[in-house]
Amino acid sequence: MRLALEGSQALARAVALCRPQVVAAYPITPQTHIVENIAKLVADGRLDCDFVSVESEHSAASVALGAACAGSRAYTASSSQGILLMSEVLYDIAGLRVPMVMTCANRAVSAPLSIWNDHQDAMALRDSGWIQLYCADNQEAIDTTIQAFRLAESLELPVMVCVDGFALTHTLEGLELPSQEAVDAFLPPYRFSRALDSTQPLSIGTLVSPDHFTEARASHHHALLQGLSQIVALDAAWQQITGRACGGLVEVRGEPEAKIGILTLGSVLGTLEDAMETYAEVPRARLIKLRAFRPFPAEALRQACAGLDTLIVFERAFSPGGGGIVATEVKAALYGQAMPRVVSFAAGLGGRDIPLDAYPRLIEAAAEDGGDFRFFDLKPDQLPEGGF
Amino acid sequence: MSAEHTISLADLRAKQPRFQGLTAGHRACLGCGQALAARLVTEAAGPDVAVANATGCLEVFTTPYPESSWRLPWLHSVFGNAGAVAAGMEAAYKKQGKSTKVIAMAGDGGTFDIGFQALSGMLERGHNVLYVCYDNEAYMNTGVQRSGSTPHAATTTTSPAGAARMGKRHMKKDIVTIIAAHRIPYAATASVAYVSDLRRKVRHALEVDGPSFLHIHAPCPLGWGHEGAATIEVARLAVQTGLFPLIELERGELTAVMPIRQPRPVRDYLALQNRFRHLFSQDPRAQVELEHLQALADHNIEVYGLLGENADAQDSEGADTVQRGGVRWA
Numbered sequence: 001m002r003l004a005l006e007g008s009q010a011l012a013r014a015v016a017l018c019r020p021q022v023v024a025a026y027p028i029t030p031q032t033h034i035v036e037n038i039a040k041l042v043a044d045g046r047l048d049c050d051f052v053s054v055e056s057e058h059s060a061a062s063v064a065l066g067a068a069c070a071g072s073r074a075y076t077a078s079s080s081q082g083i084l085l086m087s088e089v090l091y092d093i094a095g096l097r098v099p100m101v102m103t104c105a106n107r108a109v110s111a112p113l114s115i116w117n118d119h120q121d122a123m124a125l126r127d128s129g130w131i132q133l134y135c136a137d138n139q140e141a142i143d144t145t146i147q148a149f150r151l152a153e154s155l156e157l158p159v160m161v162c163v164d165g166f167a168l169t170h171t172l173e174g175l176e177l178p179s180q181e182a183v184d185a186f187l188p189p190y191r192f193s194r195a196l197d198s199t200q201p202l203s204i205g206t207l208v209s210p211d212h213f214t215e216a217r218a219s220h221h222h223a224l225l226q227g228l229s230q231i232v233a234l235d236a237a238w239q240q241i242t243g244r245a246c247g248g249l250v251e252v253r254g255e256p257e258a259k260i261g262i263l264t265l266g267s268v269l270g271t272l273e274d275a276m277e278t279y280a281e282v283p284r285a286r287l288i289k290l291r292a293f294r295p296f297p298a299e300a301l302r303q304a305c306a307g308l309d310t311l312i313v314f315e316r317a318f319s320p321g322g323g324g325i326v327a328t329e330v331k332a333a334l335y336g337q338a339m340p341r342v343v344s345f346a347a348g349l350g351g352r353d354i355p356l357d358a359y360p361r362l363i364e365a366a367a368e369d370g371g372d373f374r375f376f377d378l379k380p381d382q383l384p385e386g387g388f
Numbered sequence: 389m390s391a392e393h394t395i396s397l398a399d400l401r402a403k404q405p406r407f408q409g410l411t412a413g414h415r416a417c418l419g420c421g422q423a424l425a426a427r428l429v430t431e432a433a434g435p436d437v438a439v440a441n442a443t444g445c446l447e448v449f450t451t452p453y454p455e456s457s458w459r460l461p462w463l464h465s466v467f468g469n470a471g472a473v474a475a476g477m478e479a480a481y482k483k484q485g486k487s488t489k490v491i492a493m494a495g496d497g498g499t500f501d502i503g504f505q506a507l508s509g510m511l512e513r514g515h516n517v518l519y520v521c522y523d524n525e526a527y528m529n530t531g532v533q534r535s536g537s538t539p540h541a542a543t544t545t546t547s548p549a550g551a552a553r554m555g556k557r558h559m560k561k562d563i564v565t566i567i568a569a570h571r572i573p574y575a576a577t578a579s580v581a582y583v584s585d586l587r588r589k590v591r592h593a594l595e596v597d598g599p600s601f602l603h604i605h606a607p608c609p610l611g612w613g614h615e616g617a618a619t620i621e622v623a624r625l626a627v628q629t630g631l632f633p634l635i636e637l638e639r640g641e642l643t644a645v646m647p648i649r650q651p652r653p654v655r656d657y658l659a660l661q662n663r664f665r666h667l668f669s670q671d672p673r674a675q676v677e678l679e680h681l682q683a684l685a686d687h688n689i690e691v692y693g694l695l696g697e698n699a700d701a702q703d704s705e706g707a708d709t710v711q712r713g714g715v716r717w718a
Contacts, residue, residue, distance in 0.1 A: 022479045024476065050479040050482065050483050052475065054475075054513075056509070058472070059506045062465060062472030064476060065465055065476060066463065066478075066479075068476075069463050069473075070476065070477040070480035071480055072480035072483055074480075089465065196462075196477065198435060198437060203456035205441075205451075206451035
């Protein structure tokens with residue numbers, strides 16, 4: 001069904017189609033509209049679910065963890081400081097191999113305080129052991145959310161669906177909402193193999209000595225790597241039902257034969273696609289959409305980057321004192337084969353707009369000599385007097 | 389023994405717990421008050437129960453992977469979220485139409501301090517959860533550091549007594565009053581020294597529809613500095629001095645107390661424990677602190693009306709003591 005929906009509203013509807021039994025959330029901009037819409041669906045009797053309005057994000061993740069372990073499909077959503085506050089529990093959920101889905105409405109992390117979009121929050125949870133999928137648009141956000149539940153439950157791993165705050169969550173557009181029948185056909189009822197049941201008691205979360213810890217962690221790593229093929233398979237299965245796919249692990253758009261590539265995550269992809277039409281005089285680039293950041297699709301990336309002379313990594317986060325986070329990983333993945341020149345840009349930090357003319361300026365800047373890691377659209381006149 | 393307190397052997401046997409949620413073989417220290425308390429709670433609660441356990445001694449000594457002493461579904465997440473994890477479990481069971489009761493278990497650190505917010509939120513939202521706090525008055529799992537529950541003047545590794553200090557400078561947080569102020573259906577204190585009283589409170593708490601809270605005083609021989617064999621004696625003296633009053637509160641109102649038949653001076657309780665040894669030195673400040681602690685006990689006795697007027701089978705000397713006519717089988 002095609003509807004005009006705000007991104008958050010669409011996400012709430014998509015979550016409801018997955019029939020979660022427990023949703024726990026604490027409000028934070030820009031996640032709020034998602035959970036407000038879920039609360040309303042519950043209040044209106046359109047979603048049979050316990051909406052637990054908790055007193056912190058730490059508890060939101062904890063309630064979802066308890067519910068998922070007790071045998072109910074669970075969901076939560078957050079952003080920014082909320083993601084960081086729940087981070088201790090997020091590591092725990094992943095380590096315990098508990099399936100659940102969370103929407104990260106991506107937002108910058110303090111300080112300085114910013115409520116606007118970048119990817120620093122999700123990137124901070126890179127090593128938590130969650131699957132991370134980034135959405136380029138709201139249709140992908142809907143479809144990825146539904147896929148995420150099945151992915152989580154088939155692998156017994158939690159999945160974070162990353163959706164750009166405001167750019168996607170607060171944008172109204174025409175979207176295809178799948179039918180309940182289609183989702184029910186795709187997503188079987190939740191069944192957790194280790195559900196806490198008083199007739200078959202299990203201990204979950206025991207103390208593990210050095211004799212077993214490495215094996216537990218290695219198993220977790222292996223499960224994430226198994227996720228690589230499962231992400232592709234489920235995207236294909238979803239396409240069978242709806243005719244829509246989200247690009248598996250890595251999707252190449254733009255000009256596939258171009259020698260210059262731009263790798264990015266999230267909604268900026270649409271901007272770059274539009275910009276290539278607007279600035280037709282600028283050579284078209286190969287656009288590489290990184291959909292799965294964890295597990296990291298090294299092989300798919302190598303294929304997507306084959307034949308490139310220059311690869312621009314354009315990301316909405318960075319590691320202070322280090323450089324581009326995704327860029328560093330991409331370089332590592334490409335190491336040992338014919339390497340393109342990799343130019344790393346941090347862009348759109350704290351909600352700084354990435355306009356259409358970013359595209360020609362980016363192509364131009366990448367051709368210049370300016371170091372391996374740069375800030376895109378840095379305004380020298382806004383730096384403290386005397387520069388850095 | 390009065391007629392109303394007689395019971396047949398058959399009835400007595402029938403009332404003995406036949407289910408052990410926490411079995412023997414775990415790695416608790418000799419005389420551990422928490423291990424005893426957890427066994428009593430799970431015995432009284434029965435088998436249709438699931439446990440959310442905060443990080444702490446209980447979690448560590450019962451579950452050295454691949455072993456576990458639990459015969460109940462048991463989930464440990466992190467230190468500060470037992471209340472929230474229990475809330476999620478309860479929400480799930482309710483949605484599934486299951487009768488399983490959820491019990492959150494945490495120490496004083498996980499309750500008074502790091503898990504306090506999650507606990508408060510769980511109570512405010514009215515989850516049907518029994519939250520049990522095993523109070524040994526410091527962070528024992530990490531090596532006896534002071535917590536919000538550590539009594540005034542007790543020495544711990546982070547509130548040591550020395551030339552400039554007489555142990556912990558601050559008061560023990562009055563957690564049960566704070567919990568009761570949430571107007572939950574049932575909040576109570578209990579002690580490992582009064583077993584049938586503890587069991588009765590567990591059963592009552594589980595019958596309540598809504599959140600309930602049980603605060604159990606559980607000595608730690610290692611942290612308190614007493615013999616393992618003295619755990620029950622120490623716990624009983626905490627009650628009999630008035631330092632740890634056994635009370636019950638419903639919707640925030642005091643509804644019952646265990647009367648103290650013959651109040652004991654706090655010195656009797658303190659002198660058994662190395663954590664208060666500095667209070668028995670020649671230092672003039674020691675006398676001041678002793679008087680202070682006695683005043684705290686006297687205050688409890690007064691505000692809770694703990695002084696029994698007549699011998700009572702259920703007072704601090706009768707309860708659980710068969711020779712004194714206590715109601716052992718309650």
